[in-house]
Amino acid sequence: MRRPLIAGNWKMNLTREQSRNLATAIAMDANTSRADVVLCPPAIYLETVLETARSIRTVGNEFGIGAQNVYDKPNGAFTGEISTAMLEDLGIGYVILGHSERRQFMHESDDVVNAKLNTVLASSLTPIVCVGETLEEREAGRTLEVVGRQFEGAFAGVSEGLASRAILAYEPVWAIGTGKTATPEQAQEVHHDLRKLAVLRYNSALGDSLRILYGGSVKADNAAELLSQADIDGALVGGASLQADTFLRIIAAAR
Ligand code: PEP
Numbered sequence: 001m002r003r004p005l006i007a008g009n010w011k012m013n014l015t016r017e018q019s020r021n022l023a024t025a026i027a028m029d030a031n032t033s034r035a036d037v038v039l040c041p042p043a044i045y046l047e048t049v050l051e052t053a054r055s056i057r058t059v060g061n062e063f064g065i066g067a068q069n070v071y072d073k074p075n076g077a078f079t080g081e082i083s084t085a086m087l088e089d090l091g092i093g094y095v096i097l098g099h100s101e102r103r104q105f106m107h108e109s110d111d112v113v114n115a116k117l118n119t120v121l122a123s124s125l126t127p128i129v130c131v132g133e134t135l136e137e138r139e140a141g142r143t144l145e146v147v148g149r150q151f152e153g154a155f156a157g158v159s160e161g162l163a164s165r166a167i168l169a170y171e172p173v174w175a176i177g178t179g180k181t182a183t184p185e186q187a188q189e190v191h192h193d194l195r196k197l198a199v200l201r202y203n204s205a206l207g208d209s210l211r212i213l214y215g216g217s218v219k220a221d222n223a224a225e226l227l228s229q230a231d232i233d234g235a236l237v238g239g240a241s242l243q244a245d246t247f248l249r250i251i252a253a254a255r
Contacts, residue, residue: 002211004035004227004254005167005234007128008241009068009096009215012042019045020052025244027056032063035234035254038094038128039241040066043082047090059091066094066128069102072115084123095120096236098130098154100173110153117154121162128167128213128236129154131194135174143172144193151197160202168194168212169236175216177238184225184232187214191231220249227254 014022019041030037041049050065057063071081087095097120098113113129120127131150133143147170155163170190175182182190191212199207214226215236226232234254240246 002209002233005038005211005213006035006247006251006254007038007040007066007094007096007169007213007234007236008247009099009236009238010039010041010242011068011101011238013242014041014045016045016048019049022242022244023049023052024056026247027053027063029244029248030063030251032251035251036062036064037251038064038066040068040094040096043067043069046087046092050091054091059093061093061126064093064126065091066096067092067125068096068099070095070097070116070120070125072112072119074119084119084125088124092125094126094128094167096128096130096169098150100130100132100171100176104173110150113150113154114156114158117158117166121158121165126165126167128169130169130171130215130236132171132173132176132216138172138174143190147190147194148197151194152201155201160206163198163202164206164209166210168198168210169215170194170212171215171236177217179217181217181219181222181226182214184229187216187226188229188231191229195231218250220246220253223250223253 102108131147133146137146198210211233213234213236214232218235218237
């Protein structure tokens with residue numbers, strides 16, 4: 001059985017105090033009996049959020065802290081970047097890779113995502129690899145082609161043993177931060193296709209155990225229906241993860 005995971009991507013939002021307050025409220029009340037929970041604050045607040053959470057509960061896989069990005073080189077003259085070793089040093093457990101905003105604004109290609117995925121899988125961090133099509137691509141009937149290319153690109157050269165540690169997130173670009181959610185049927189269809197791709201690329205054991213999260217305007221009132229779909233194993237939540245009560249309701253909606 002795949003255990004649901006609800007991750008909050010705080011993006012470039014909040015002050016240190018707000019981060020501490022939000023982490024406190026979620027760490028106090030998040031019920032992890034049915035779902036893993038991950039908070040992904042801005043890099044500069046990772047330590048604050050981690051220490052805050054640790055003062056309230058055990059931090060690990062079930063209640064984890066994640067980075068929104070990482071670099072693919074181990075160390076050196078890469079101004080502004082952070083490494084997997086630095087994240088491990090803090091005690092960070094997860095990292096988001098290939099988010100559409102990084103693909104769009106920081107021009108991250110499938111090759112870049114692949115390099116980062118290889119680096120992350122060589123560390124103890126668990127990657128959450130994002131794929132998703134634009135509205136134009138969906139309207140042109142290219143959804144499967146696009147997410148398939150992103151999936152194959154990210155996992156090129158990645159062995160089955162390492163790939164089995166990854167989490168996938170389907171995030172249609174047209175649904176991110178727009179208030180437009182994919183219908184549960186639309187999301188389920190793509191999740192099912194992605195699982196089939198994982199079976200084809202690896203094998204049915206990996207495909208069956210691969211956790212595929214949905215992201216794109218997940219809110220407290222649409223989470224239960226999305227999460228009830230057979231191939232939706234959790235949510236990657238942006239805007240709605242910035243308010244404790246809303247995020248806690250999404251966690252509570254997990255199967
Ligand atoms: C995201 O950025 O991963 C996301 C899904 O954002 P939102 O929930 O705001 O659409």
